[in-house]
Amino acid sequence: ENIFDRSRMAPKTPIKNEPVDLSKQRGCTPETNPITPVKIIDRPQPDPWTPTANLKILISAASPDMRDREKKKELFRPIENSEQSDIPDSLQYDIVDDSTVDEFEKQRPSRKQKSLGLLCQKFLARYPNYPLSTEKTTISLDEVASILGVERRRIYDIVNVLESLHLVSRVAKNQYCWHGRHNLSQTLKMLQEAGELQYGELMTFQHKEQDLEYKFGEQKKETIPDSQDRSLLGFSEPDCISASANSRKDKSLRIMSQKFVMLFLVSKTKIVTLDIAAKILIEETQDTVDHSKFKTKVRRLYDIANVLTSLGLIKKVHVTEERGRKPAFKWIGPVEFSEKTDELRGHSPTSDPLPETQKGACAQYQTSTTGKQRFTRHASFNSAQPCEATRRKASSEPNSPRQERQDENCSKMINLAAVCRQKIEEDSGSAKNSNKTLPLSLLPVPGDSDFCVKPLPQAVFPVVQADVPSFSLPLGISSQASHPSTPAAFKTENGKPTLVPNQPFLCFPSSSLFMLCGGLQENNLGEPLPTAGDLGKRSAEAQAAVPLAVCQKRSSHKCSLPSAPVDDEEPAAKKQTLEHSDLPLSLVVPKKPSESPKAEPSQGSGCSAAVHLETNRLDLASPAAPEVANKESTKTLDFQEQEKQSQNKDPDEPPPGNEPISKENSNQPFQPQYLYVQPTAGLSSFNLLFSANQAPGAISLAANQLPSLSVPCVMVPSAALASFPLVCSPPFTSPLSPVPDGSFSAAASTNFNVPSLASTTPVFVSTTAVVTPKVSPVPSVDPQQPAHPALHLSPVLTRSCSAVKLDSPVCMGHPVTLLKLQQPSSAPLTPKSIRPAHHEAFFKTPGSLGDPVAWKKNEGNQIRNASSVQRRLEISSTSPD
DNA sequence: CACTCCCGCCAATTA
DNA sequence: TAATTGGCGGGAGTG
Numbered sequence A: 001e002n003i004f005d006r007s008r009m010a011p012k013t014p015i016k017n018e019p020v021d022l023s024k025q026r027g028c029t030p031e032t033n034p035i036t037p038v039k040i041i042d043r044p045q046p047d048p049w050t051p052t053a054n055l056k057i058l059i060s061a062a063s064p065d066m067r068d069r070e071k072k073k074e075l076f077r078p079i080e081n082s083e084q085s086d087i088p089d090s091l092q093y094d095i096v097d098d099s100t101v102d103e104f105e106k107q108r109p110s111r112k113q114k115s116l117g118l119l120c121q122k123f124l125a126r127y128p129n130y131p132l133s134t135e136k137t138t139i140s141l142d143e144v145a146s147i148l149g150v151e152r153r154r155i156y157d158i159v160n161v162l163e164s165l166h167l168v169s170r171v172a173k174n175q176y177c178w179h180g181r182h183n184l185s186q187t188l189k190m191l192q193e194a195g196e197l198q199y200g201e202l203m204t205f206q207h208k209e210q211d212l213e214y215k216f217g218e219q220k221k222e223t224i225p226d227s228q229d230r231s232l233l234g235f236s237e238p239d240c241i242s243a244s245a246n247s248r249k250d251k252s253l254r255i256m257s258q259k260f261v262m263l264f265l266v267s268k269t270k271i272v273t274l275d276i277a278a279k280i281l282i283e284e285t286q287d288t289v290d291h292s293k294f295k296t297k298v299r300r301l302y303d304i305a306n307v308l309t310s311l312g313l314i315k316k317v318h319v320t321e322e323r324g325r326k327p328a329f330k331w332i333g334p335v336e337f338s339e340k341t342d343e344l345r346g347h348s349p350t351s352d353p354l355p356e357t358q359k360g361a362c363a364q365y366q367t368s369t370t371g372k373q374r375f376t377r378h379a380s381f382n383s384a385q386p387c388e389a390t391r392r393k394a395s396s397e398p399n400s401p402r403q404e405r406q407d408e409n410c411s412k413m414i415n416l417a418a419v420c421r422q423k424i425e426e427d428s429g430s431a432k433n434s435n436k437t438l439p440l441s442l443l444p445v446p447g448d449s450d451f452c453v454k455p456l457p458q459a460v461f462p463v464v465q466a467d468v469p470s471f472s473l474p475l476g477i478s479s480q481a482s483h484p485s486t487p488a489a490f491k492t493e494n495g496k497p498t499l500v501p502n503q504p505f506l507c508f509p510s511s512s513l514f515m516l517c518g519g520l521q522e523n524n525l526g527e528p529l530p531t532a533g534d535l536g537k538r539s540a541e542a543q544a545a546v547p548l549a550v551c552q553k554r555s556s557h558k559c560s561l562p563s564a565p566v567d568d569e570e571p572a573a574k575k576q577t578l579e580h581s582d583l584p585l586s587l588v589v590p591k592k593p594s595e596s597p598k599a600e601p602s603q604g605s606g607c608s609a610a611v612h613l614e615t616n617r618l619d620l621a622s623p624a625a626p627e628v629a630n631k632e633s634t635k636t637l638d639f640q641e642q643e644k645q646s647q648n649k650d651p652d653e654p655p656p657g658n659e660p661i662s663k664e665n666s667n668q669p670f671q672p673q674y675l676y677v678q679p680t681a682g683l684s685s686f687n688l689l690f691s692a693n694q695a696p697g698a699i700s701l702a703a704n705q706l707p708s709l710s711v712p713c714v715m716v717p718s719a720a721l722a723s724f725p726l727v728c729s730p731p732f733t734s735p736l737s738p739v740p741d742g743s744f745s746a747a748a749s750t751n752f753n754v755p756s757l758a759s760t761t762p763v764f765v766s767t768t769a770v771v772t773p774k775v776s777p778v779p780s781v782d783p784q785q786p787a788h789p790a791l792h793l794s795p796v797l798t799r800s801c802s803a804v805k806l807d808s809p810v811c812m813g814h815p816v817t818l819l820k821l822q823q824p825s826s827a828p829l830t831p832k833s834i835r836p837a838h839h840e841a842f843f844k845t846p847g848s849l850g851d852p853v854a855w856k857k858n859e860g861n862q863i864r865n866a867s868s869v870q871r872r873l874e875i876s877s878t879s880p881d
Numbered sequence B: 001c002a003c004t005c006c007c008g009c010c011a012a013t014t015a
Numbered sequence C: 001t002a003a004t005t006g007g008c009g010g011g012a013g014t015g
Helices: A002-009 A022-028 A037-042 A051-061 A064-080 A082-099 A103-107 A110-114 A116-125 A141-148 A152-164 A184-204 A209-236 A240-244 A253-266 A274-281 A291-310 A339-347 A355-369 A373-381 A387-399 A402-442 A449-453 A460-472 A476-488 A495-499 A528-554 A571-579 A604-631 A638-652 A718-722 A741-752 A789-807 A814-822 A837-843 A852-878
Strands: A137-140 A168-172 A175-178 A271-273 A314-320 A325-331 A674-677 A686-691 A713-717
Touching: A110 A116, A116 A141, A116 A152, A116 A291, A137 A141, A141 A152, A152 A168, A152 A253, A152 A291, A184 A253, A253 A271, A253 A274, A253 A291, A253 A325, A271 A274, A271 A314, A274 A291, A274 A325, A291 A314, A291 A325
Parallel strands: none
Antiparallel strands: A137 A175, A168 A175, A271 A325, A314 A325, A674 A686, A686 A713
């Protein structure tokens, strides 16, 4: 109700702590009194308990289909809260009002109004997605229950699911601590890892659900038993240890929720049918598949799904199989996690970035509660999960003596190992990834094809913002927001493919910058990358797939690009979604230029966007850069770092491509990709182009390679470059790729003016931008001087590059941004200068980059610092916006 | 009829 | 022992 009123009044602000008693309303609710039509007549206002009510009305008015959509949207919107939500909300509400309909529905409160999903929305509306670290929000179950007018039991359902994702943690009896989505990405990451361990193999086969089912069932039995639940929990959180305990509750909603999420994360298609999930989740019963049990499980899954839907992490879909249509859910949340989220957070309006703080807070809180060492451990461990620890630990501990502990320990160990690994990766990656990836991440974030596309396109600053939010929020909303902005650029929708399907990179107008990447599929260096990769893949797939869509459906993975070692992404998702909505999109693009200052004419779009980004990036970059530089004078750029890190940590990891090696590998002619680097201080007049190319199939590398000089590069006088607006690389050409150059060109042309450049030559360039050469890794041309702007910049570039790599075919505008930052090629910026004032403030934190010295120091702790830095940066970036 | 999933009984846990 | 949590499944609303 509140919401509703407010919406009118001040639609924008999310409902936070409204004292209003829904319960009252409830009493009044239609149920008791079907309400008089009169009210209805007047307006829906009076009645609408929730925003939903309005929606319903609208929906009712609209066609059935519309209804569903509307509903969904609504759900999402509230979630978003912060920034964007405003507009949308208002809009919706307005709409609702207009419709005024309602009568129909109002009459009965209908179950829907009482649905868990709605309830969850209301619940979520009360708390910020990204609460400031400083403020700890405690949730009183009783209070909330009364406010929302529901029985406490229902609140438990919600809280348990939220708890499984670490959005909240139990502090004490009736008390929960609200953490928001700050740690969501990490949690998801962990879950993904865990999921891969447990279900990964299976997922590989995913195409066929049925098969999967069987497989799952079997494996589950096998695999799971051990770590199983524990692992999940535990792994997911350190705290779990204590918490998880074994108690009966293990099968609880919490665990089920985690497992359920894991299935999505592991699934290539990102779609999980209800029955499969139920089967998988029925641990023991596998064989017997008790019908009743199955039913029960399904009921629970619906409960969980409702909450996850409200969170914007999944959406309901239907999968048509041989037998028929089955209910399923599709993951629409972030696909990659890692730091992105963090970054996102930073950007996000509300966010407060600092995990650290949170930790601190959590720690305190935890300690108070529990006062155990574990806690400490945890804290150290994961920045991410702070508070959770507490949960029931205290209680559980006493209860659970050794057994639990042992189990816990085991699971912990495992988990920890995983966690550590992740962390390391993340951290390492974060430095590069975060910065670099950010942009990329944006792309991926969206997850769905729909989303993916959008982000990129956005115009300037929008990009940043949009991106951030998008990341952070899986919600469609963000994407939506972006849309508007994007239109000019390539559009995604159908267009995805259009854009740059195969091409390895994108080019931008000179003014800004460009980047590019080749198709690379896979490598995900870091996590973030994956997203990009995914996108790229998708895009590629899309291209190919589009026509092939059908094929994919059936043979999901096969269809995927042959060349690259694609990972996960698959068409599968697509296949299901044949609908298109999901289409894989791809690309990226420059954004619209609303104003590109310097940029050129049409491109402006790209440029402008770039600019904004730049700023953000700068922030990020600059800090990071310094670190890097310091660390390795030689290496200089992020690349190196990345490489190193990747090597160190990743070696294990799969991404063959990513690795360092490549420098030379990159050489491959196939589709050469280049990175353009403008000369900075060190290199004055030359612009460098590095090839990032990779073999179409293989790929890997990009950024890393670049650093190494060995890679083939081209140096071009800046002047020369100036004339070129951009470049496109030829598509990989997936065999299938239907996309004709023409399409691409067309798209390109629109944005860039470069009509047909063709695909064949991958190149690009820019005049203005000056990039530092990260290039010279070894030489560390510029690197040495930390202060140098170049350094700062370089990191950015690198990152961008790396990101690019990941993304394979797609290119991002992001990188561009970076360049812009540098634009000022003219004068070397000092780090400080680069940073915006705001940023500085943020940076001030001790750990922060603030001074060069600090940076240097950081070397030792690179990882940490980087992460922290990034975070900070993120934050800072946000602030600017 | 199949889906969804609300509702609330009642047992396990806690305090 | 009382209160809190939360598993569970009947059965109602929806399509």
